[in-house]
Amino acid sequence: MPFFVARPDPPDQGRESGTVAGWQAEEIRTHGRNVTMPLEPLSQKDVEDRLAELPGWSLDGDRISRSYRLGSHFAAAALVVHIARVQDELDHHSDLTLGYDTVSLTVNTHSVGGAVTEKDFELAGRVEELSTGHGAR
Numbered sequence: 001m002p003f004f005v006a007r008p009d010p011p012d013q014g015r016e017s018g019t020v021a022g023w024q025a026e027e028i029r030t031h032g033r034n035v036t037m038p039l040e041p042l043s044q045k046d047v048e049d050r051l052a053e054l055p056g057w058s059l060d061g062d063r064i065s066r067s068y069r070l071g072s073h074f075a076a077a078a079l080v081v082h083i084a085r086v087q088d089e090l091d092h093h094s095d096l097t098l099g100y101d102t103v104s105l106t107v108n109t110h111s112v113g114g115a116v117t118e119k120d121f122e123l124a125g126r127v128e129e130l131s132t133g134h135g136a137r
Helices: 044-052 073-090 118-134
Strands: 017-020 023-030 033-036 058-060 063-069 095-098 102-107
Touching: 044 058, 063 118, 073 095, 073 102, 073 118, 102 118
Parallel strands: none
Antiparallel strands: 017 023, 023 033, 058 063, 063 102, 095 102
């Protein structure tokens, strides 16, 4: 699955890329389609609109966040491992906290000054999809 990476230096070979607004922009797979876009902070309105599509997620300062409750500590730990795998796949890592039967994460993009970007919503959407399979609520 393609993922999005933006950086001011030349892209790795083997990935489709191009320069957009002075940043290297690579392909991202979003809702079944490939899109090339620069990594830029989203406007407050864009963040609010996107959050409306992700029940349970909220804006917490300069981050989006969500907590999940699971049936046991083991189930919560399994969700953390699955989230970590997705984060590695997307090369985008959140602050992830494991409680007894809870998992919390907060996401923003450090490379644009800690703002919320499309990349954060890509991760949030992926986590939302996999959380139901773990029985999270």
